[in-house]
Amino acid sequence: MRKTQKVALLALTLSAGGLAAAQGFLTIGSGSTTGVYFPVATAMAKMINDSGSGARANARSTGGSVFNMNALASGELDMATVQNDVAYYAYKGNGISAFEGKANNKVRSMAVLYPEVLHVIARKDAKINSIADLKGKRVVIGDLGSGTEQTARQVLEAYGLKFEDLGQALRVSPAQGITLMQDKRADALFYTVGVGASAISQIAQTVDVKLVPVSGNQAASLLKKYPFYVRYNIPAKSYKGQGATVPGVAVQATLVTTSAASDDTVYKAMKAIFSNDAAVKAIHPSLATNYSKEKAVKGLPAPLHPGAVKFWKEMGLNVK
Template sequence: MKKSIKQLTAVLGLGVAAAALAQGTTFLTIGTGSTTGVYFPVGTGMAKLMNDAGGVRANARSTGGSVFNMSALATGELDMAIVQNDIAFYAFRGTGVSSFEGKANNKVRAMGVLYPEVLHIVARKDAKINSVADLKGKRVVTGDLGSGTEQTARQVLEAYGLGFDDLGQQLRVSPAQGITLMQDKRADALFYTVGVGASAISQIAQTVDVKIVPVSGNQATALIKKYPFYVRYNVPAKSYKGVGATVPSVAVQAVMVTTTALSEDAVYKAMKATFGDEKALKAIHPSLNTNFSLTKATKGAGVPFHPGAIKFFKENGLNVK
């Protein structure tokens, strides 16, 4: 009896999968963040570079962000992820974030630092917010549940003597939901730790008169002293509509991480496909184009490097541990 086309397709599909497995292809799921942020386009672009190069197969998933990604790496739901370097450190040590307490994941390993993630505090001009202190009593989007932004918001407010309880309303929603709340005048300000040029902030600035609230002076100094993952970083003038002058702020680093569950060979192949094609990597997003270099990729990861990454960097004349 002749097989139907559907049956033949199924058999061929199984054959392709079996061939891939026979060739030792590793299938990777990369955790990113909101589709309106920078993690998602960067993760999607890196997955494409891996797929184009061969050796590993990858797909990028939109997620709740850094904290979620670290938890999903621990359970094996994700194989790689883009996260804030401070969140990676907290997960590795089992501290700093309530969901990590007592659950240190010493299997976390870095692949490389990608770009600075700048704290943006975006405020509606009609809300009359000129400093972080003015957020007291206001309706503020502090980031999605399970995001690094929420952790950053907590620490920055702390530097100004405030906590979430001092806000008029803490709005724990995604950047996409935050855009809507800002546009509808249901939120006065929004925290977002993200690469400069993020579409979420550009979208708000296109539809609402906004300002970027500075983080500077003694408060920024105290923040950096207590949490050394932060560095000073200026949001350049004209980065967004209505932002006519440079705004001082702080930043952490976006870092690609994995775990020891992935083999040295798989990580090395992923590194060759992405970090090894610096021109193609930098073309994925302006945050990478402006900030990425192989030398910078080895600094400030927050966790030890994976053996596959170490092998790649050593081949390129860089020593990491």
């Protein structure tokens, strides 16, 4: 190839890259395909793509909140759905070993979406009625480095237990956890996810299980030590065989990005997703019963992105 052809090809490549950057392409990290993050992120990507704003997006299934925060830091992801506690730890550089001493001050919030409820599902034949009963049991605690793993650690701590006190701490994906529960190779499963998640529904449909409560003095001490938790009662009949309300705790699913994303691209994404409350609520039942513009700016784990500030101000909210 001649030198002039190489120069022309390089110029064309740079031009195409510059055009893509100007239009704004966003890779949105989510979580397991059996959780709530994935359908939420997929729907949001479609809303951005259908908006006609020039911004484009795609959603990726990932290992969850901790992975997403690390991938945002490396530039592998542009946006992500994450637990607000995990995003806070990443921003501050503490709380989780993966973030220790590596504070990412580029983390920026976009919106709080819905409560993520800690589900502790136990096989009825395992005779587990309390978190304390998990001692010596085979327990699925989530993927290594996931938000669920961190939540499981903190809840067990409230009951005076550590992972070492379990018979087995099974670090696997929700899908693998379902299989282990079905095959009687696991007694219980932790999963921090929106109520109605397909993974929990699938377990309840195929295995005789019960929801284990997180309540009383233990829940109070958990909320006191970790203020990003809130109390949340899982409504009766949320899952097959659940006849009564089950007291529990929740963190908050949050949409985040970094300061590397342009103000214009983030603004366009915000407008595409959040301009219409009815459209947001239609994404998933977790949003249908919990989302509002006012709640979307409460409990943010990091400063709002300037593109998000512009959008929320247009929506009449007092933000900065």
